[in-house]
Amino acid sequence: MVGEFSVNLIRFDVYKNNNDMKQTWKNKWLMLLGGVILLGGLSGCEDRTEEAVVPPADSEEVTVSMVFGFAEDSSDNDPQRLASTARLNGSPQRLASTARLNGSPQRLAVESSKAAFDVNLSSGTMTRGGTSVPDQLYNLEIRQYDSNGTYKNGKDYGNVALGKHLEVTLSALTDCQLLIVARGNGGAIAALGSNSLEKVQAMDVNSSVINAINPSNSEDMKKMPYVLHLEHVNVVTGTDGKAVIQSPEGSYDTRLLLKRLAARLTVEWTYAVSGYTLKQLLLQSVPLNYAVIPTPDSEGNYPSILDQFTTLQIKNVAQSGSYSCWVPANMRGEKPAANSETQRTKENAPKGSSFFNFVAVSDQDAKVKLDYRVYIGGRQSTNFDIKSNANYDYTVNFAHSGIPTSDKRVTYINPVPASENNENFVPTANCFMVSAGGGFCFDPLAYQQNGDPDKTNDVLKGWCEASGGITTMKLLWQTKEDGDIGEPVMGIVTSEDDHTNIVDLKRTDGTDPTLYPVKNKGEARVYCRVAPGTTGGSGVIAAYGADGKILWSWHVWVTDYRPDATGDADVQEPLTKRKLKFTYGNHGNQLPMMDRNLGAMAGYAGVPPSDVEKFKTHGFHYQWGRKDPYPSSYSNKPITIVNLPTPMTKPIVGILSLYKPDGVTFLPFDPAVNAQATYRTAYQNPLNIYKKTNVHKWIADSDRNNTYLNAWNIQKTVHDPCPAGWRVALIENYLSLFSNVNQAVKASDNGANVMNSDSVGAHGGMVMAYDTNKKLTTYVRLTGYYYLDSQFAYIGESALIWCGNKLGTASGGETVSYFKIGKTASTKASIVLTGHEREAIPLRCIQERAD
Structure with a gap:
């Protein structure tokens, strides 16, 4: 029988106070009514249309009056965008839609006997519960670059109050870029200075500062960086003689809205599956580092798969509990194949997508496990983005019975020894080539030379005789499919002390090698089986003596190349x-x-x-x-x-x-x-x-x-x-x-x-x-x-x-x-x-x- 496992996702918007909230709703109605005729606008700005402007000579310094605020939650994925310049500026900010105003579109529960759990997205837009915002912009820098990223103008303005005009000196330029960064007072981001935009993109962000911020503590939130990057703007003079920041379509700013650099993840869970106990929660494929300015690929996704990712491990979890953390943006895009919650699987998720991984262990056999995967993303089931300046709050309830074998989001793990049904005996070398899911066995004290597979490894034989011989085999290390993301290519061992599901040592006479260590060719076979379904990689298996030291090791090259x-x-x-x-x-x-x-x-x-x-x-x-x-x-x-x-x-x-x-x-x-x-x-x-x-x-x-x-x-x-x-x-x-x-x-x-x-x-x-x-x-x-x-x-x-x-x-x-x-x-x-x-x-x- 298949029961219920539900996931509720809540999104929060930013409001500094109730008046802001009321004004925001008012603005949304006005934006909705005017969206049909609005032809331009600046990403991250509150816009209005300007009449003819008179551009001053390029590079002439002008003074622009700016007002700053904080942008609302960026998690909304409604398709209608703010204006045409939002696309030019690479902004994820979008115009509020009727669906959002009347209640968020939900990921409806899939009524199917094959579903192991249901997913419900909470309707309605809510404020950021428990998440504070700074009382001002701390260590504000405004930097101007030309279209090629060459530094042109700017300065450090220190701490700047919200909602008040700031006079900013810029160079009069067409199609330039503005980078506005409130670095916070915790030292997360070093001064930008007069570095080129390329160097700013390569700057390190001290993630430890951000990760330690308590979102409910107003003093802590002063450390949080906020950023706004306007990629295509003109610095021009209006008909009233005042300099403004104008989009190529003719809009100019009245208020610049900065976005929090980090996203906030929260998950609450209750596990009530008979016969199993929840033991571990993993948050996988999380970008390791924050970027002041992301560098999207040709499809608009970032960070690159070749950047660093990490896994957050929460061990010894209770059957009911919660966990929260800050994470960098992880924009992985849309996958049409994930057209329902039950289709948000590894096969359908874009490479590099972040996900929660719950692991439960059988009460009868600690080797038997259930592995649940919940991908993080936007409102639509097809979306796998984690955006900066957004809160993602999940509630996960596990209440199924039996083994949900039809749900591809759940993996039933019941490991078998690598030696079982594995008679693929191969010549010994220091590197073995094996396909994903494949197995092989070999004589650890032999090696092949010029077609002769029966040579004795006299070096290893001598060490075995001196140390007492080989007693055990273990997996030493492995890679993942793509750097820091994807599956481990050798697999996951049963336990820290039991690696026999991946590599095992068996004496040919049936005796126990821990009692009768292996010292000579022909006395034993090493059995190895690697994880199925991966795209390949490498690992190393090692032979140990009774003293716990490695005697020899072999490279396992997981590949379909043959x-x-x-x-x-x-x-x-x-x-x-x-x-x-x-x-x-x-x-x-x-x-x-x-x-x-x-x-x-x-x-x-x-x-x-x-x-x-x-x-x-x-x-x-x-x-x-x-x-x-x-x-x-x-x-x-x-x-x-x-x-x-x-x-x-x-x-x-x-x-x-x-x-x-x-x-x-x-x-x-x-x-x-x-x-x-x-x-x-x-x-x-x-x-x-x-x-x-x-x-x-x-x-x-x-x-x-x-x-x-x-x-x-x-x-x-x-x-x-x-x-x-x-x-x-x-x-x-x-x-x-x-x-x-x-x-x-x-x-x-x-x-x-x-x-x-x-x-x-x-x-x-x-x-x-x-x-x-x-x-x-x-x-x-x-x-x-x-x-x-x-x-x-x-x-x-x-x-x-x-x-x-x-x-x-x-x-x-x-x-x-x-x-x-x-x-x-x-x-x-x-x-x-x-x-x-x-x-x-x-x-x-x-x-x-x-x-």
């Missing part, structure tokens, strides 16, 4: 099988290479169609001679230098985040341990990048022997990070990318077969031809790389790709080779033979053999 590891031909279709046979120049025959960096979610022949798709070509980074993957850059804009804290304990702008086995908690790692390490120490700590200050090698001198010097050479070793049948490409495998048909092994800024040389920077990478006729190409992304002691450098500007050739015997750590491209030398590439072994950069894999 190129054949044999054959000697270029393959273009299907895309999941694409591999590249380089034939340009007089370099002899070479085997096909993968069309992407190791660990990448996508490979492209040409320029990827979006910033998100460009990121998917990054893959992972590796210290030379090690098997362990490290996160690449994650940004939709070039960044020259990212300074990395050591360790990195929270998300960093520009760097891909790793997640713990629970799928929601950020996993710290250390990008610059100030030490050298032996192979044993390094593999015990696969989350450490070893970079001793001013030392160019990561390996300890005691381990810098012939085994290390050949770790990635033509004969695949246990330290090679590529999947079975593949190995790290060598210098000679990249020579076909140079325009000189007789290109030598060493090359410094030599001409290359670049097909997009005029736009390498804009494209974020090079499209390079590799065949005799220069018709076949591959996209090489400018990922940037880990650099010096504790930096990540040149995101969107440069790329280095390791070559696996044997190192020289010099002890300084400066004999490693790599392939290099960059946007400044957009027609050239280099083969560098003096690289530093300690750096972490991407690589590509080439076939070991043809048959």
